[in-house]
Amino acid sequence: MAVTQLIDALLPKQRVRRNATHSGVTHVREYQPDRYTIVGNHLAQHRGLSATAIGIAVHILSLPEGARVDIRSLAERFPEGRARIACALRELEARGYVERVRERLPSGQMITRTYAFHAPALTRARREGEPETAAAPATPPMKAAPPPNRAAPDLPASGGLPCDTVPEPLMAPDVVPDTAHVGASATEAENAEPSKPSRDEHHDKAEALLAGLRRTDTRLTLSGREVRRLAPLVVAWFENGLGGASVVYALTEDLPLHVRHPAGFLRNRLLDLLPPALPSPPGAGEGGPFPSRPLPPPPAMVTCEGGCDRGFRAPFQGAWCRDCRAARPGEAPVAPVDVPALV
Structure with a gap:
């Protein structure tokens, strides 16, 4: 009588992972204590972005603050050419994940600053859903410089964006919701807001300057109420003969690593660094800053x-x-x- 022997190949081996999924991907996850990036499924599984755009977006989100993400730098990092990378950046701009803004430095040099949004839908909902505090006094709406961004066009739910189409970036609100609080040690001159403030050229220019500080550094984001309270301090700089570039340089130079209260930080700088007014030249009369001298006849x-x-x-x-x-x-x-x- 023959002896039945079991075949080793048919026996279940030890340390073989059983999975109920018959096909498809199987995740092998490991704990990562450092050097990882959180990427939402809204980006990783986006139906309207190409694989190149999703890959470049994940790479941008993994970079530290201040890293170069222009087309030339990305072309040196990846095997794709500049045309495909430029097309991918336009896709990300249309979907709101990337925003590129042209800004002028205090030295007069023009640069392109790139903003990477980890969750553009949540950022847009937060900015649009949080109204200004009800305790704020009734003042006319702030007149700020028009933002360089506009609403994104409606795109199909599936399929990538054509490379020959240059989309328009998403709109950024004029005023970011109030995320900082100024302590109770503010002076009476700052807290006393007139019911009908005078709207002169300097006042409108000061509000536009304060509202645009977040384009230079996101740590200096102010709410609408804080912009109106700090505007008189900026007007004092203008009245002492300083220009807008000088004020921006004084407020943004040598910033600390963490700015917990942007409004209080800017208020202290505006009060402590205010230069004195220029003295009148000798011989100046009431008709103008310089004495009038008759010109010789031609x-x-x-x-x-x-x-x-x-x-x-x-x-x-x-x-x-x-x-x-x-x-x-x-x-x-x-x-x-x-x-x-x-x-």
């Missing part, structure tokens, strides 16, 4: 005696024009002693 019109009969202004009669003096040097009459010679 020379009379004469006719050139060199032969061309050209009319020109000269301090004495019988003078030659410039062309005649250049054609026959040494023959032109000399100006009288009490009259300056022609140039």
